[in-house]
Amino acid sequence: MASYEVKLLGTLLSPFVIRAKIALNLKSVEHEFMEVGIFAKKSDLFLKSNPVHKKMPILIHGDRPICESLIIVQYIDKVWASGPVILPSDPYDRAIARFWAAYLDDKWFRRIRAIILSQGEEAKKAALEDGIHGLVLLEEAFTKCSKGEKFFGGDKIGYLDIALGCFLVWVRVIEIMANVSLIDESTTPQLFKWAQDFCVDDAVKDVLPETDKLMEFVQFNYVAKLKSRL
Amino acid sequence: MASYEVKLLGTLLSPFVIRAKIALNLKSVEHEFMEVGIFAKKSDLFLKSNPVHKKMPILIHGDRPICESLIIVQYIDKVWASGPVILPSDPYDRAIARFWAAYLDDKWFRRIRAIILSQGEEAKKAALEDGIHGLVLLEEAFTKCSKGEKFFGGDKIGYLDIALGCFLVWVRVIEIMANVSLIDESTTPQLFKWAQDFCVDDAVKDVLPETDKLMEFVQFNYVAKLKSRL
Numbered sequence: 406m407a408s409y410e411v412k413l414l415g416t417l418l419s420p421f422v423i424r425a426k427i428a429l430n431l432k433s434v435e436h437e438f439m440e441v442g443i444f445a446k447k448s449d450l451f452l453k454s455n456p457v458h459k460k461m462p463i464l465i466h467g468d469r470p471i472c473e474s475l476i477i478v479q480y481i482d483k484v485w486a487s488g489p490v491i492l493p494s495d496p497y498d499r500a501i502a503r504f505w506a507a508y509l510d511d512k513w514f515r516r517i518r519a520i521i522l523s524q525g526e527e528a529k530k531a532a533l534e535d536g537i538h539g540l541v542l543l544e545e546a547f548t549k550c551s552k553g554e555k556f557f558g559g560d561k562i563g564y565l566d567i568a569l570g571c572f573l574v575w576v577r578v579i580e581i582m583a584n585v586s587l588i589d590e591s592t593t594p595q596l597f598k599w600a601q602d603f604c605v606d607d608a609v610k611d612v613l614p615e616t617d618k619l620m621e622f623v624q625f626n627y628v629a630k631l632k633s634r635l
Numbered sequence: 636m637a638s639y640e641v642k643l644l645g646t647l648l649s650p651f652v653i654r655a656k657i658a659l660n661l662k663s664v665e666h667e668f669m670e671v672g673i674f675a676k677k678s679d680l681f682l683k684s685n686p687v688h689k690k691m692p693i694l695i696h697g698d699r700p701i702c703e704s705l706i707i708v709q710y711i712d713k714v715w716a717s718g719p720v721i722l723p724s725d726p727y728d729r730a731i732a733r734f735w736a737a738y739l740d741d742k743w744f745r746r747i748r749a750i751i752l753s754q755g756e757e758a759k760k761a762a763l764e765d766g767i768h769g770l771v772l773l774e775e776a777f778t779k780c781s782k783g784e785k786f787f788g789g790d791k792i793g794y795l796d797i798a799l800g801c802f803l804v805w806v807r808v809i810e811i812m813a814n815v816s817l818i819d820e821s822t823t824p825q826l827f828k829w830a831q832d833f834c835v836d837d838a839v840k841d842v843l844p845e846t847d848k849l850m851e852f853v854q855f856n857y858v859a860k861l862k863s864r865l
Contacts (some may be wrong), residue, residue, distance in 0.1 A: 471730045483726040496713040503706045
């Protein structure tokens with residue numbers, strides 16, 4: 406068996422692992438994908454590689470681990486600099502892409518998750534409103550970032566495409582489970598179109614999990630585990 | 636009065652504003668510092684420039700606002716690229732600096748603040764233990780990052796120095812208020828020495844607030860406001 410110089414540890418049920426995987430695909434980096442369940446007992450390699458957070462994804466390059474999905478994406482962009490550019494090269498565009506990516510992780514995904522995780526209708530309704538408000542902000546950001554092209558990153562998938570796109574199947578699952586509409590043609594027409602283009606991109610299409618598979622995981626495992634921790 | 640191309644909005648009582656100010660100093664960027672109180676009513680310029688978070692610091696370059704302290708530091712590093720380098724140029728060193736900077740913001744500073752903000756002795760003790768544990772991890776990180784030099788960034792102040800150093804007066808205030816020891820010569824001897832070197836650096840020394848002034852703010856304003864929101 407070939408021993409790869411690059412390994413990615415995690416599962417594609419995790420949106421954060423999806424980010425790293427898409428970045429590797431964009432740059433055509435040969436790598437070994439080492440499947441690790443979200444709630445599975447972690448291997449010694451895993452724990453040794455991310456002793457602080459004990460979280461996926463972990464990229465191992467040679468014998469050096471890199472953790473945290475957006476840091477991994479930036480690392481891949483810098484190391485395999487000859488491939489397509491992931492971060493915008495203009496400093497201001499780069500700052501704006503980083504701003505929205507941080508917003509997704511610090512605020513938006515928590516609110517989206519809360520649509521199915523919160524206790525009580527009031528809390529769920531508030532989470533839904535916040536989640537949709539965030540998408541409206543991102544719709545506006547799309548106009549500025551894409552400059553008339555298909556993606557936030559222009560004519561090719563870039564940093565913010567990866568940062569948001571990794572959540573698309575999660576969004577779909579939450580839409581079905583909570584019987585709500587998040588990304589739709591009337592409220593966020595540009596994101597609606599963007600999502601379609603993103604999902605069929607060569608670097609993405611085999612990475613995103615099937616909706617049914619993710620739904621099963623979320624319904625029977627994720628929600629129960631997380632609620633027990635609340 | 637000269638109209639500056641670069642404006643920084645905030646107060647140096649905020650560790651996050653300190654980051655932006657130090658980065659501007661390192662690069663010798665002429666700028667106007669527009670003082671904004673942490674709990675003061677925000678100006679139209681402020682709210683228009685950061686409508687999403689309504690938080691400081693905000694850097695305005697020309698007429699374009701950049702928000703979020705670490706994003707601002709990276710922006711400054713990229714735009715004024717001819718000055719001293721802030722982010723490590725090696726991709727792995729860069730990823731490690733980003734990892735610890737994110738750790739500070741996502742985990743560590745919350746725990747450190749909880750030493751004075753938590754209700755009950757149990758919670759305060761747990762926060763203190765977490766805070767010190769974080770510093771021990773950072774002491775280990777210092778050995779790897781500094782490579783025998785004075786700073787995380789080597790012989791000059793870099794990204795992680797700024798990310799951690801901005802909290803030093805806050806650490807001192809919390810040490811005094813809670814009568815605890817956080818960065819000391821026995822537990823974290825390298826950080827202890829690093830902190831001394833950091834505080835007297837030309838880019839830093841006039842930026843950090845006086846301990847008494849910050850203490851007064853934290854005691855009579857910050858703690859009361861934050862507790863009322865808990």
